[in-house]
Amino acid sequence: MEFSFQRLRALLYKEIVQILRDRRTLILFFLLPLIELFLFAYAVSLTVTHLPTAVVDQSLDSRSRDFIYALTNSGNFDVTLTLQNEQQVLQAIDNGTVKAGIVIPPDFAGKVLRGEGSVLILLDGSDSFSVESGYSAASSIAQKYSLDLTAESVQAGGSAFTGSSSGLPITTITRVLYNPDIKDLVFILPGLIALIMQIIVVTHAALSLVREREAGTQEQLLATPARPFEMVIAKLVPGMLVAIVDMGVILVIGIFWFQVPFQGNIGLLAVLSVLFIISGMGLGLVISAVAKSQRQAQQLTSVIQMLAMLLTGFLYPRTTMPLWTQLIGDLIPLTYFVRIIRGIMTKGVSLSFVWTDTLTLVLYAGIVLVLAAAMSKKRLD
Amino acid sequence: MLQRILAIIQKEFSQALRDRVTLGIMLSMPLLQLILFGYAINTNVRNIATVVADQSQDQASRDYLNAMVNSGYFDIVETAVDQNGVIRAIDAGQARVGIVIPPDFATDIQRSDAQVLVLVDGSDFFTSQSANAYATIIGQEYAIQIVMDRITSGGAAATANTLPALNALVRVLYNPDMKDLWFIIPGMAAMLLQTQSLILTAAAVVREREAGTIEQILVTPIRPIELMIGKIVPYVFIAMLNMLTVIAIGVFWFGVPFQGSFWLFISLSFLYVFSGLGLGLLVSSISQNQRQAQQLIMLFMMVSLLLGGFIFPRYTMPPLVRAIGNLFPMTYFVPISRGIITKGIGISVLSSQVLSLAVYILVVMFLAALTFRKRLD
Numbered sequence: 104m105e106f107s108f109q110r111l112r113a114l115l116y117k118e119i120v121q122i123l124r125d126r127r128t129l130i131l132f133f134l135l136p137l138i139e140l141f142l143f144a145y146a147v148s149l150t151v152t153h154l155p156t157a158v159v160d161q162s163l164d165s166r167s168r169d170f171i172y173a174l175t176n177s178g179n180f181d182v183t184l185t186l187q188n189e190q191q192v193l194q195a196i197d198n199g200t201v202k203a204g205i206v207i208p209p210d211f212a213g214k215v216l217r218g219e220g221s222v223l224i225l226l227d228g229s230d231s232f233s234v235e236s237g238y239s240a241a242s243s244i245a246q247k248y249s250l251d252l253t254a255e256s257v258q259a260g261g262s263a264f265t266g267s268s269s270g271l272p273i274t275t276i277t278r279v280l281y282n283p284d285i286k287d288l289v290f291i292l293p294g295l296i297a298l299i300m301q302i303i304v305v306t307h308a309a310l311s312l313v314r315e316r317e318a319g320t321q322e323q324l325l326a327t328p329a330r331p332f333e334m335v336i337a338k339l340v341p342g343m344l345v346a347i348v349d350m351g352v353i354l355v356i357g358i359f360w361f362q363v364p365f366q367g368n369i370g371l372l373a374v375l376s377v378l379f380i381i382s383g384m385g386l387g388l389v390i391s392a393v394a395k396s397q398r399q400a401q402q403l404t405s406v407i408q409m410l411a412m413l414l415t416g417f418l419y420p421r422t423t424m425p426l427w428t429q430l431i432g433d434l435i436p437l438t439y440f441v442r443i444i445r446g447i448m449t450k451g452v453s454l455s456f457v458w459t460d461t462l463t464l465v466l467y468a469g470i471v472l473v474l475a476a477a478m479s480k481k482r483l484d
Numbered sequence: 485m486l487q488r489i490l491a492i493i494q495k496e497f498s499q500a501l502r503d504r505v506t507l508g509i510m511l512s513m514p515l516l517q518l519i520l521f522g523y524a525i526n527t528n529v530r531n532i533a534t535v536v537a538d539q540s541q542d543q544a545s546r547d548y549l550n551a552m553v554n555s556g557y558f559d560i561v562e563t564a565v566d567q568n569g570v571i572r573a574i575d576a577g578q579a580r581v582g583i584v585i586p587p588d589f590a591t592d593i594q595r596s597d598a599q600v601l602v603l604v605d606g607s608d609f610f611t612s613q614s615a616n617a618y619a620t621i622i623g624q625e626y627a628i629q630i631v632m633d634r635i636t637s638g639g640a641a642a643t644a645n646t647l648p649a650l651n652a653l654v655r656v657l658y659n660p661d662m663k664d665l666w667f668i669i670p671g672m673a674a675m676l677l678q679t680q681s682l683i684l685t686a687a688a689v690v691r692e693r694e695a696g697t698i699e700q701i702l703v704t705p706i707r708p709i710e711l712m713i714g715k716i717v718p719y720v721f722i723a724m725l726n727m728l729t730v731i732a733i734g735v736f737w738f739g740v741p742f743q744g745s746f747w748l749f750i751s752l753s754f755l756y757v758f759s760g761l762g763l764g765l766l767v768s769s770i771s772q773n774q775r776q777a778q779q780l781i782m783l784f785m786m787v788s789l790l791l792g793g794f795i796f797p798r799y800t801m802p803p804l805v806r807a808i809g810n811l812f813p814m815t816y817f818v819p820i821s822r823g824i825i826t827k828g829i830g831i832s833v834l835s836s837q838v839l840s841l842a843v844y845i846l847v848v849m850f851l852a853a854l855t856f857r858k859r860l861d
Contacts, residue, residue, distance in 0.1 A: 125775075127772075127776050127779070128775065128776070128779060131779050131783065135782075135783060135786070138783070138786075138787070139786065142787065142790050142791065142805070143790070145801075145802060145805055146790060146791055146796070146801045146802070146805040147790055147796045147801075148796065148797075148800045149609055149613075149796075150613065151797055151800055153800070155799060193657070194833075196657060197823075197827055197829050197833055198823075198829070198833045198834075199819055199823070202797075202799075221653065222653070223653050223655065224653065224654045224655065225655050225657055226654065226655070226656045226657060227657060227658070228656040228657045228658040228659030228660065228662065228666075228826070229657075229658050229659065229666075229667065229670070229822045229826040229827055230667070230797055230822075231527070231662075231664065231667035231668075231795070232795075232796060232797055233797050234656055234659070234662060235527070235528070235613075235662065238654060238656060238662070239617035239618070239620075239621065241654045242621060242654055243617070243620055243621050243624065245654070246621070246624055246625070246628065247624065250624075250628050250631065253631070253632075253635075272593045272594075272596040272597075272598055272627055272630050272631065272634075273548070273593060273598045273599070273600060273623060273626065273627040273630070274597075274598070274599050274600070275599075275600050275602055275619060275620055275623035275624070276599060276600070276601050276602065277602045277603075277604060277616055277619055277620060278601065278602070278603050278604070279604045279606040279612055279616065280571065280574060280603055280604060280605055280606050280607075281605070281606040281607050282606030282607065282612070283606065285606060285612065285613075285616075287609070289606070290606070290607065290608075290609045290612075291609075293607075395505070397774070397775070398506065398687075398774070399505050399506070401778055402505070402506060402509045403509075405513075405782075406509065406513060406516075409513065409516070409517065410516075410520075413517070413520050413521075413524070413525060414520065414524065416608075418609075419525045419526075419527065419610065420526075420527070420529050420608060420610045420611050422529065422531075422532070422533070422580075422611065423525075423526040423527075423529050423530070423531075424524045424525070424526075425523060425524060428520060428523065428524035442577065445607045445608075446577070446607075449606075449607040450575055450607055452575050452576075456575060456576050456577070
């Protein structure tokens with residue numbers, strides 16, 4: 104029997120009616136990405152500044168005030184509490200009222216003059232992002248301040264020491280490419296779009312076939328002249344449409360509302376997104392062939408989502424991972440697409456820069472589709 | 485009454501044990517996560533692929549690059565001729581960081597106006613953060629070394645004053661090596677208990693309703709409250725067992741220290757599980773079928789993952805967003821879990837969190853009982 108567009112149209116109609124009837128699921132498909140986008144935009148910050156800080160200044164001289172000013176002026180530390188001794192600072196960090204503490208012992212100015220000044224900076228090590236930001240800020244500010252003091256005392260000692268305005272012979276200028284202000288959203292948005300698309304596509308593909316099988320309606324469909332191939336296409340198209348619309352909505356809000364720059368070619372991204380969607384569907388179909396019930400399919404997709412969050416480079420760097428986890432990540436299409444979408448959106452590169460990932464994605468799509476076809480054919484017989 | 489509850493517990497247990505795949509996934513997911521965080525994920529990025537354009541090629545520039553490489557943070561994988569070549573390598577993803585040293589570096593240092601340009605790939609968050617921080621610190625250290633050498637060799641007041649005037653000691657409490665797994669374990673225990681108690685209760689109730697068997701149970705002498713207790717107990721057991729496994733592996737295999745009182749932690753976890761169960765019952769009375777319940781739970785999990793303080797600090801969030809976080813029990817338990825496991829503090833310091841958790845449980849159980857009864861009538 105030949106492939107027929109009429110049958111495909113009928114099947115498509117059935118699928119769309121089915122999707123539209125389950126209003127709550129449909130709303131969730133559109134709402135979830137938006138909630139996620141707004142949470143990432145307004146709630147989550149990867150770079151932590153303004154750490155609530157407790158200060159113990161047992162000197163109360165101009166030097167100690169100077170030093171505290173240098174720390175707070177950086178914007179990394181906000182003094183929210185003034186205490187009497189180190190013990191109290193430890194308590195305040197213990198019960199979580201502050202995340203950092205600065206302890207300046209008595210006679211600070213005098214000790215600095217003798218070259219033996221010391222300060223203690225305490226950080227709450229139970230909170231990952233706070234401590235990482237606080238650590239490098241505190242080290243660098245203290246180092247700088249110490250050098251300024253040395254230079255000052257040497258000059259006061261009458262030596263012919265001259266330096267640039269910063270006091271250092273070398274100035275390091277750091278420029279962060281693509282994301283000069285290190286805005287979290289610029290970094291997260293491309294990956295988030297990719298992640299959301301994968302979740303929608305994989306879940307839809309995995310569940311829709313299993314549901315039909317579970318309800319026993321698959322046999323009914325197979326008794327009609329519709330061929331399995333047509334059925335699968337009809338099942339996949341609506342999910343694809345939802346994913347594409349979702350992607351468009353997030354892109355538009357991200358670019359126009361949150362001002363995330365789009366550097367590259369949008370046509371190229373659209374074409375490669377379709378490729379990504381197809382590979383995600385292939386993965387979903389493989390899951391649906393393996394799963395015995397909707398429940399199992401749902402659980403398998405949530406395992407894949409968890410792996411995708413952690414291993415694909417969406418959030419955590421892949422370069423620090425051992426080889427075996429990198430290989431697991433390679434089994435998920437998001438790994439390739441995160442690089443592609445970041446390349447196009449954030450870096451503004453052309454196809455020639457992302458062609459290896461594109462080629463791998465083509466191969467990936469081919470392999471999972473063949474695999475899915477082979478596995479589901481077995482189930483249908 | 486006890487006998488009837490025991491009967492329900494037995495029924496639930498055998499039902500849970502029969503669904504091997506679900507049980508397997510439930511038990512292995514947290515273990516998988518633990519292993520990945522233990523072995524795979526490292527947010528403190530070292531050995532960053534670096535491209536270098538050294539336009540001076542003198543002793544000073546080589547020294548400077550050596551200092552960068554010896555820090556362990558930067559691996560030179562490529563060399564380029566100029567800044568454009570460096571940017572091209574970063575564009576192509578061959579390197580994450582570029583260092584450009586302009587010509588006449590050595591003489592510029594003599595005149596004290598040498599410059600180094602460090603370019604960082606801003607599309608990769610953790611890498612760019614590490615690179616940014618350490619390039620600055622290492623560059624500064626190197627420069628300070630030069631100043632110190634100059635002062636001593638200049639024969640100036642070369643006694644006490646040549647020492648750095650200030651010795652700043654930065655001490656990270658509780659987790660001195662800033663190991664990621666130490667951050668993760670207490671939060672993961674909180675996340676796991678909430679997720680599992682939510683999923684298991686919601687699934688158990690909704691499934692029964694969908695299959696129509698809930699009516700069958702209700703025509704027996706069993707009362708709704710007995711049904712609820714009987715349904716909850718097996719899942720409390722499974723969730724607690726699962727959490728204990730995670731903590732045991734974390735402590736004994738990965739060497740994460742457990743600072744506080746173990747029994748205090750267990751009793752508060754027990755309290756906490758009930759908040760998840762209450763929320764699960766609430767979800768199951770709202771949803772019409774398993775699919776909806778699953779999706780609602782997925783939404784809850786995502787929101788509490790982001791807003792519960794597990795990964796992202798809550799004090800940086802705007803008040804409205806923080807208030808949304810307060811709707812989930814995890815928000816109250818993360819400080820408790822962190823406090824006991826990582827900080828080793830006692831109940832006296834945690835009293836306000838424990839009290840909020842208790843109030844939360846009362847409210848959510850009340851709401852759940854209310855909606856549950858309504859659906860049964």
